[in-house]
Amino acid sequence: MTVGAPLVRAEGLSRSFTRGGRLLGRGVPLLAVQNIDFAIRRGEAVGVVGESGCGKSTLGRLLLRLLPPSNGRVLFEDADLATLSHAKLRRLRRRMQMVFQDPYASLDPRRSVGAQIADGLTVHRLVAPKDAADRVAALLRQVQLDPSYAARLPHQFSGGQRQRVAIARALATQPDFVVADEPVSALDVSVQAQIVNLLADLRSELGLALVFISHDLHVVRHLCDRIVVMYLGRIVEQGPARAVFDAPAHPYTRALLAATPSLHRRVRTAPLAGELPSASKPPSGCVFRTRCPDARPRCADAVPQLEPASGDGTRQVACWRNGEPTA
Incomplete structure (x- = not known):
């Protein structure tokens, strides 16, 4: 896009x-x-x-x-x-919103997922209280979950479904x-x-x-x-x-x-x-030098800064050997 x-x-x-x-x-x-x-x-x-x-x-x-x-x-x-x-x-x-690694830990186990998705709508006053349920249903459909799941607790979902709930919660506030x-x-x-295809x-x-x-x-x-x-x-x-x-x-x-x-x-x-x-x-110097197969004495002396990669202005690389032939 x-x-x-x-x-x-x-x-x-x-x-x-x-x-x-x-x-x-x-x-x-x-x-x-x-x-x-x-x-x-x-x-x-x-x-x-x-x-x-x-x-x-x-x-x-x-x-x-x-x-x-x-x-x-x-x-x-x-x-x-x-x-x-x-x-x-x-x-x-x-x-600005975040989707965390562990969806179960990021959800309150004692509250329905619908209530948790609606939190952002309520806090930021994005919809009238009477319209919150409809907006939650639309968000669940957007992440390919049945709107009836809004009444369920997090433990009633699989790991993938919980991550879809977490994504719906992040999208509730219409983030950029x-x-x-x-x-x-x-x-x-x-x-x-x-999940990756859904995010795409x-x-x-x-x-x-x-x-x-x-x-x-x-x-x-x-x-x-x-x-x-x-x-x-x-x-x-x-x-x-x-x-x-x-x-x-x-x-x-x-x-x-x-x-x-x-x-x-x-x-x-x-x-x-x-x-x-x-x-x-x-x-000291380049933080990668202790594991680098191409390290040279100079690598211990100073930190290399991000600079345009040799022959490719679209990229930046932080390496003292930038521009040298690679194996």
Whole structure:
């Protein structure tokens, strides 16, 4: 579908946490997200990929102001979310919604799903109370569930059905921007495909800007226009999905694709060695260098910045070996 102007922008976005000893002032800082710059356009689907612990979910929460940034800012239509008053931020939240990884944990087990879908309608006064039931029924039909299910409790649904309920709840406020945080990772493969196809249809129908967080490259390739690859809190590569999948520029992206042979058979690179380093003690210089098969002494000296990939101005890559021939 056609995408429009930037709707959400992250500028120098960083977030750190303190782990252990906080009351005594001896906590260890943990850098979850570091110096993120990117934009999401109206109607665009952006996939955020990387290993568990790389900062994907933290980034998603920062974009929606569910977490405040330690540094940098998030702009929604040029409005800095961190500087908005409570009243203005509350009004803006109608246009920003999230679909969580675990639909059962995100739903109140003691309330009917219809009542929970209607919460957004009530809080933001989008329909008259007498019309709420009709709007809930329409939302359930939109996610391909029978309207009669509104009276059921969450435990009476399958995992895939609960995720459809969670999507309906997110759509109730008629948002412009949705963050889906690994929404299919807990579902069976066949159900995953149904939910991904539903999200693709809804995005096209409603013109949603969508950030889809996942470690499943198959799903991301099917759904997303653009890919953001994260490693230890930093973006190491970003660009159009086709370009990133067909000719990955960063060694970490190549390793991710090589680990999924059916997705990218032409990538030949050594498998990732070791574990993701601790965010409390990140490597000096390039954060990927301790696992990179192409690391050089220079990689330990300074952090590479995102720059246009050699020979491809549509992508950016953070690698000191940008422009050198790849294996």
